[in-house]
Amino acid sequence: MASPSLLIHWFWGDLRLAHNHALSQAAQAAIESNKPLIAAYILDPDIEPLGGASRWWLHHSLKQLEKRIADLDGKLFFMKGPIQACFDTLISKNSLHTVSFNQRPEPRYAAAQQDIANSLRKRGIPVIEGPPNLMLPLEGFLNKQGQTFQVFTPFWKAALASSHLPFTGRESFKPNDARLDLLQTAFSLDSTINPIENSCPLDSLGLRPKIHWTAGLEASWLPGETGAMKLLESFAQSERLQHYSEQRDFPHLPGTSRLSAHLHFGEITPQQIWARAASEPYQRQLGWREFAHQLLHHFPHTQSHPLRSEFLHFPWRDDATGLKAWRRGETGYPIVDAGMRELWATGWMHNRVRMIVGSFLVKDLLLPWQSGAEWFWDTLVDADLANNTMGWQWISGCGADAAPYFRIFNPMLQSVKFDPDGEYIRKWCPELSLLPKEYIHQPWLTPPLILANSKVYIGKNYPSIILDHHEARERALMALKKSKQPASIEK
DNA sequence: ATGCCTTTAGC
DNA sequence: CTAAAGGCA
Numbered sequence: 001m002a003s004p005s006l007l008i009h010w011f012w013g014d015l016r017l018a019h020n021h022a023l024s025q026a027a028q029a030a031i032e033s034n035k036p037l038i039a040a041y042i043l044d045p046d047i048e049p050l051g052g053a054s055r056w057w058l059h060h061s062l063k064q065l066e067k068r069i070a071d072l073d074g075k076l077f078f079m080k081g082p083i084q085a086c087f088d089t090l091i092s093k094n095s096l097h098t099v100s101f102n103q104r105p106e107p108r109y110a111a112a113q114q115d116i117a118n119s120l121r122k123r124g125i126p127v128i129e130g131p132p133n134l135m136l137p138l139e140g141f142l143n144k145q146g147q148t149f150q151v152f153t154p155f156w157k158a159a160l161a162s163s164h165l166p167f168t169g170r171e172s173f174k175p176n177d178a179r180l181d182l183l184q185t186a187f188s189l190d191s192t193i194n195p196i197e198n199s200c201p202l203d204s205l206g207l208r209p210k211i212h213w214t215a216g217l218e219a220s221w222l223p224g225e226t227g228a229m230k231l232l233e234s235f236a237q238s239e240r241l242q243h244y245s246e247q248r249d250f251p252h253l254p255g256t257s258r259l260s261a262h263l264h265f266g267e268i269t270p271q272q273i274w275a276r277a278a279s280e281p282y283q284r285q286l287g288w289r290e291f292a293h294q295l296l297h298h299f300p301h302t303q304s305h306p307l308r309s310e311f312l313h314f315p316w317r318d319d320a321t322g323l324k325a326w327r328r329g330e331t332g333y334p335i336v337d338a339g340m341r342e343l344w345a346t347g348w349m350h351n352r353v354r355m356i357v358g359s360f361l362v363k364d365l366l367l368p369w370q371s372g373a374e375w376f377w378d379t380l381v382d383a384d385l386a387n388n389t390m391g392w393q394w395i396s397g398c399g400a401d402a403a404p405y406f407r408i409f410n411p412m413l414q415s416v417k418f419d420p421d422g423e424y425i426r427k428w429c430p431e432l433s434l435l436p437k438e439y440i441h442q443p444w445l446t447p448p449l450i451l452a453n454s455k456v457y458i459g460k461n462y463p464s465i466i467l468d469h470h471e472a473r474e475r476a477l478m479a480l481k482k483s484k485q486p487a488s489i490e491k
Numbered sequence: 492a493t494g495c496c497t498t499t500a501g502c
Numbered sequence: 503c504t505a506a507a508g509g510c511a
Contacts, residue, residue, distance in 0.1 A: 143511090144510080150509060150510090407499050
């Protein structure tokens with residue numbers, strides 16, 4: 001009996017069928033040789049720490065991939081880790097032909113990936129590696145002093161001047177011919193679709209929540225390659241791209257592309273986006289993503305510790321009540337609460353509002369950025385270690401491209417500036433929807449009669465402010481000043 | 492080295 | 503308009 005020829009699309013790889021180097025070539029080869037595409041997707045929950053919203057996304061992305069492979073008369077199997085044990089079983093049944101994966105840029109995965117790839121190769125299994133879903137190489141892109149860039153602007157200037165960025169018209173991704181040959185070999189074997197013994201249905205991967213809390217996510221997103229292309233097309237075709245720099249900061253406008261989760265799960269490449277959305281202010285945002293990955297690659301400790309070591313002993317507060325109020329969107333500051341509620345409802349938050357709620361957590365509440373990063377990790381559909389880490393350290397002032405310490409976002413000023421009519425607030429804090437725009441940014445300053453007419457009862461149907469911003473600002477400045485004093489009193 | 496730059500606040 | 507840190511060329 002001929003053994004089945006299996007191509008394992010590794011769980012770390014990208015979830016693209018059309019553009020993943022290995023899998024798309026496998027699909028092409030399968031079609032051309034008139035043989036079914038057989039693939040398996042392995043999930044190892046111990047290695048892949050997914051947040052709740054990410055699990056939901058991954059489930060639906062895999063579901064779409066399963067369907068697309070079925071449409072090609074192929075089959076996608078699912079297996080649940082530990083990954084090494086999954087491979088052991090496959091090898092012992094002579095079911096594993098080739099392993100293909102796209103590299104993951106996060107340091108922890110990259111190391112594990114190399115270990116497993118080495119061990120597979122030692123056992124005679126061909127391993128095909130595709131590049132991570134980035135534009136710049138993680139190694140060797142350095143400033144003129146030979147150091148990792150720590151400020152975005154010079155980084156971006158250097159990137160634009162480099163040969164790495166795929167400007168429109170330049171060569172796009174080309175599949176590697178050697179990889180293609182290897183896959184052709186895989187599919188020239190006699191392949192029959194036999195069930196894999198230890199495979200399981202997608203539903204058994206445990207990615208779906210036990211309690212149904214995902215209605216808001218379902219209404220907001222279409223995970224998978226098709227959804228990604230739809231978003232990109234609608235963004236690039238409309239005037240949203242042209243007006244990106246003027247509209248991107250207004251959270252009530254659809255001024256952004258909302259492609260972050262698709263990028264994170266590898267359902268679309270930055271190169272595809274770059275080519276389709278050729279406008280510098282927008283492409284610059286792809287640059288921030290590159291910057292974040294460079295930083296995490298070169299400073300892997302930043303996922304848990306600040307890049308700037310003087311923040312190691314920063315006197316963060318411990319305030320479970322404050323943290324809870326922040327998470328629930330019950331701080332009493334409408335723009336902050338609106339953002340936190342958008343996050344909870346849709347698994348996403350507008351970037352401007354991410355900065356505002358982030359600043360509120362670390363500067364006003366004086367809570368550690370890690371506690372904010374954890375909440376974002378669990379609730380964001382685009383939760384990404386590099387972006388999350390850089391964003392939180394940026395707003396805390398303890399990371400790269402740090403703002404001067406005295407730069408503390410003022411939630412009222414930010415609200416007036418970026419949600420002038422309170423449209424965003426009204427959407428996510430409906431109990432404030434009747435408040436005139438003069439008062440919606442600071443409901444506690446509203447004259448009692450107008451409050452009553454607007455059916456706003458502070459402390460009852462909308463929380464009182466949990467702290468005074470101006471006092472909190474002074475407290476933060478003091479804490480920062482103290483922590484910068486060379487001589488520490490303790491120890 | 493000196494000037495530039497930074498998703499800002501507050502007077 | 504200034505405050506003001508610090509990476510970068």
